[in-house]
Amino acid sequence: QKEVEQNSGPLSVPEGAIASLNCTYSDRVSQSFFWYRQYSGKSPELIMSIYSNGDKEDGRFTAQLNKASQYVSLLIRDSQPSDSATYLCAVYDYKLSFGAGTTVTVRA
């Protein structure tokens, strides 16, 4: 049984601050990791994918992967009110396994 655990929310940050989201997974053979953003009432939208250890940056988003620790994180820099959403960590091994999600609220 593949398990994906995310830090419990909700997470509230002031506008302009850094939001830090964490995710751990149980299956050591997993090779592909994704972060999705889901606005209320909408379907998930892919934000980042990461496959190798280290950091991957895309605009204000940075994903970090540590396969030895089975840990993947997402940093949102300069948080904006439009970043308020639920963020889903997903681990791929033939199919995606999702975490329960962390709801982020950015206070203006």
Added chain:
Amino acid sequence: GAVVSQHPSWVICKSGTSVKIECRSLDFQATTMFWYRQFPKQSLMLMATSNEGSKATYEQGVEKDKFLINHASLTLSTLTVTSAHPEDSSFYICSARAAGLYGTDTQYFGPGTRLTVL
């Protein structure tokens, strides 16, 4: 690129009727499509994996005779909810897998279909 569409975006039906939801990959071929269901304030629950030209693989607890899946082409999969009941009311989301680099695969999600059964 990698756009997935769903139709309809919302549907209201009477109890006992059947509802068909279409999922299309618009700009890529998807050998595999996935169907999820999401209840309010819960995460996505995978219902079934659909491979083009073969029978769908259902997750444990999902009734294959109630949720009929057809994946007749590389760009189209359909989910039919048969004899729908109020407890089937949910947000149904499909996703399509696009082949990526280095053997990795990325799933792109459709916009979802909100089903309400009266």
